[in-house]
Amino acid sequence: MSMELIxxxxxxxxxxxxxxxxxxxxxxxxxxxxxxxxxxxxxIIGVGEGPLPQNFDGIELSTITPIDAEGKLVTPGLVDAHxxxxxxxxxxNELGLKLHGKTYLEIQNAGGGIQSTTNATRKATExxxxxxxxxxxxxxxxxxxxxxxxxxxxGLATEHERKALQVIQNLNECHPIDLVAxxxxxxxxxxxxxxxxxxxxxxxxxEMMPVVKEQGIAKFxxxxxxxxxxxxxxxxxxxxxxxxxxxxxxxxxxxxEAIGGSVLAGEIGAISAEHLIVCPPEGIESLAKGGVVACLxxxxxFYLGAGFAPARDMVNAGVPVAMASDFNPGxxxxxxxxxxxxLGCLKYKLTPEEVLTAVTLNAAAAIDLADRVxxxxxxxxxxxxxxxxxxxxxxxxRMGSNLVQTVIKKGVVVR
Ligand code: NIG
Ligand code: FE
Numbered sequence: 538m539s540m541e542l543i544x545x546x547x548x549x550x551x552x553x554x555x556x557x558x559x560x561x562x563x564x565x566x567x568x569x570x571x572x573x574x575x576x577x578x579x580x581i582i583g584v585g586e587g588p589l590p591q592n593f594d595g596i597e598l599s600t601i602t603p604i605d606a607e608g609k610l611v612t613p614g615l616v617d618a619h620x621x622x623x624x625x626x627x628x629x630n631e632l633g634l635k636l637h638g639k640t641y642l643e644i645q646n647a648g649g650g651i652q653s654t655t656n657a658t659r660k661a662t663e664x665x666x667x668x669x670x671x672x673x674x675x676x677x678x679x680x681x682x683x684x685x686x687x688x689x690x691x692g693l694a695t696e697h698e699r700k701a702l703q704v705i706q707n708l709n710e711c712h713p714i715d716l717v718a719x720x721x722x723x724x725x726x727x728x729x730x731x732x733x734x735x736x737x738x739x740x741x742x743x744e745m746m747p748v749v750k751e752q753g754i755a756k757f758x759x760x761x762x763x764x765x766x767x768x769x770x771x772x773x774x775x776x777x778x779x780x781x782x783x784x785x786x787x788x789x790x791x792x793x794e795a796i797g798g799s800v801l802a803g804e805i806g807a808i809s810a811e812h813l814i815v816c817p818p819e820g821i822e823s824l825a826k827g828g829v830v831a832c833l834x835x836x837x838x839f840y841l842g843a844g845f846a847p848a849r850d851m852v853n854a855g856v857p858v859a860m861a862s863d864f865n866p867g868x869x870x871x872x873x874x875x876x877x878x879x880l881g882c883l884k885y886k887l888t889p890e891e892v893l894t895a896v897t898l899n900a901a902a903a904i905d906l907a908d909r910v911x912x913x914x915x916x917x918x919x920x921x922x923x924x925x926x927x928x929x930x931x932x933x934x935r936m937g938s939n940l941v942q943t944v945i946k947k948g949v950v951v952r
Contacts, residue, residue, distance in 0.1 A: 541576035541948045542601040543921070544589055547608035549574070550929045551913040552894040557830050557857035557902035564890040568929075572611070576919040579947035584913060604950065606923050609942060610932065612893060613913050614683025614920030615874045616900035619811055619832050621721075621865035622670050622687035623701040626657030628866045641841055641868060642765050642793060651691065651725040654866050658691035658701070666704045673864065674712050677872050678952055681941045683920035685714050686861070686904045688759055690721030695745050698722050702754045713951040717904045720745070720755040720784060723767055723775045738771055742778035750782040756905065757808065758784035762798035769797040776805055785905065787832075791816045793843070803827030809859065809903040813846045814838055821847070824856045830903040831856045833895070834863035835880035836871045848885035858885075859899035860892070875932065875940060882933045889933040919948040 549572035552558055558565070575583035575593050583593050591598060631644055644650050658666070670687070677685060687708075689701035702718050709716040722741040730737035749755050758779025762772040776786040785808045790798025792812035802810035803823025809830040813820070816831075824831055833846045851858050860881050864872040874896055881892035901911030910918050923943040926932045932940050944952040 539578055539948065540596060540601050541919070542598060542603040543574040543576070543606055543611065543923075543945075544603040545608055546572040546574070546606040546611045548572075548928045549584070549611045549913060550893055551613050552898040553912055553914055554898065555908040557899050557907065558894050559857040560852060560855045563852055563858060563894050563899070564888050566890045566893055574611070574913060574919075574921070576948040579919055579949070581913060581915050581917050581919050583915060604923075604943070604945070608927070610924040610926045610928055611913070612922050612924065612929070613897040613911055614922055614944065614946065615681045615896050616904070616906070616911055617677060617682045617685045617862050617864070617872070617874055618809070618859050618900040618903040619834060619861035619863050620685055620687050620872070621690060621863070622673060622685070623666055623689060623704050624654050624658050624691045624866050625661035625666065625669075626654060626866065627870070628653060631867065645725070646765060648728070650867055652728055654691045655693050655725070655727060659694065659697050663700050663704055663707070666701065667707050670704060670708055671712060673872055674708060674714050677874075678714055678944055679941060680873050680875055680939060681922040681944060682874055683714060683944065683946050684717070684901065684904075684906060684910050686717045686719060688719040688721040689755070690724030690759070693722065693725065693727040695740070695748055698745055699748055699752060702749065702752060706754045713946045713949075715910070717757075717906065718755045719757040719759045719787060720749045720779070721759040721761075723760040723772070725761065725766060734771070738774060741775055746778055746782045746784070749784070755784060757787045759787040759789065759811075761789040762796065762801065763789065763792055764794040764796055769801050772798065773801055773805065776807070787811060791820060792837075795820065799824055802829045808905060811863075812837065814843055816847060821851055821854045821856060824851070825854045829856070830859050830899060832859045832861055832900070832903045833885065834861055834869065835884055836877050837863045837869040838884070839880060840869050840871065845884040848881070848887055852887070852891065857899045857902060858887070858891070858895050859903045860895040861900060861903075876936070878933055879936050889929045892933060893929060919945060921945045
């Protein structure tokens with residue numbers, strides 16, 4: 538039996554519960570001052586405020602060498618619920634095009650964008666992709682992330698989609714960060730199927746999905762429902778096929794144009810809908826009705842120079858709001874969730890309390906892990922961050938510095 542103890546916590550800030558928080562509940566977090574946390578075998582067994590008891594549940598606490606939080610802020614480990622972690626190459630060449638006024642879809646339609654990353658990903662070996670993604674995961678962990686979703690979607694051919702999912706599995710086995718895999722064969726119709734879209738969708742649904750199910754790594758199926766990418770009907774077809782193979786639906790919706798993706802998300806009962814930058818009122822209504830988590834990606838809005846999702850309207854409508862990085866080589870070459878936290882306050886005008894829930898418990902709910910991570914409570918996995926910060930406001934307000942002091946994963950100090 539291994540025991541750990543965190544003492545001298547100036548402020549412990551955490552949402553509570555095993556499911557997503559919506560409406561006023563999103564900001565109703567627990568704040569404890571002068572707090573302590575008891576951990577047994579990687580799980581939290583006790584959380585308290587005030588003087589440390591001598592004895593907790595029959596355990597003599599003075600026999601444990603504590604981790605001293607030095608009066609600082611402690612939160613749950615951050616959950617990055619949306620990343621395109623597995624890709625070959627980068628796309629810094631697109632920056633110049635962007636600065637000369639080319640739009641994201643113009644670059645994509647000219648063979649740049651997802652297609653160019655697909656070419657690089659197909660060329661890369663499983664080992665090369667593993668090493669590259671491992672480096673990114675190390676960096677994420679340094680910014681306070683302890684759980685991360687990762688999508689395939691730059692293979693766009695059965696063997697390469699399978700390879701990307703295998704890389705996620707490899708990393709999950711060797712890296713402290715817990716990874717959850719999403720199959721995203723419907724990220725783009727690749728060049729070789731441009732004149733035969735229906736055949737590519739058939740390939741995704743009838744050839745890739747059985748292989749993905751057999752491989753047993755992916756939990757979710759995602760689709761890029763967007764103008765010039767996949768229509769609402771094509772997206773519905775892909776997500777319904779995914780359901781037959783036990784993959785829960787996720788959807789990139791309303792990122793650039795509102796073509797109906799968020800409405801579909803609610804209709805189909807997606808676990809989450811992503812981006813939602815231009816989500817219309819009927820989309821918000823559908824998300825609320827369908828119990829869909831809105832997974833917002835403000836660093837992508839920032840990088841694209843686009844608007845910001847109507848986060849406040851979503852909270853008001855009773856949609857649980859999560860926030861994630863969208864780390865990818867095109868629309869968001871940024872994996873820093875602390876920047877996402879800043880943008881959540883400054884651009885979405887969410888409160889620090891709402892933002893904390895968005896990057897912990899609601900993010901965990903977006904990947905079906907809210908029963909295990911996303912809050913500091915007895916019964917949850919002991920994933921925590923000690924911040925070089927006195928309180929929650931401070932990490933929302935300071936920009937551009939890494940404020941993480943210590944990252945604890947399953948009770949072990951990993952950074
Ligand atoms: O979430 N929107 C689709 N997929 C990514 C971008 C992928 C890329 O540009 O490589 C996103 O923004
Ligand atoms: Fe994305």
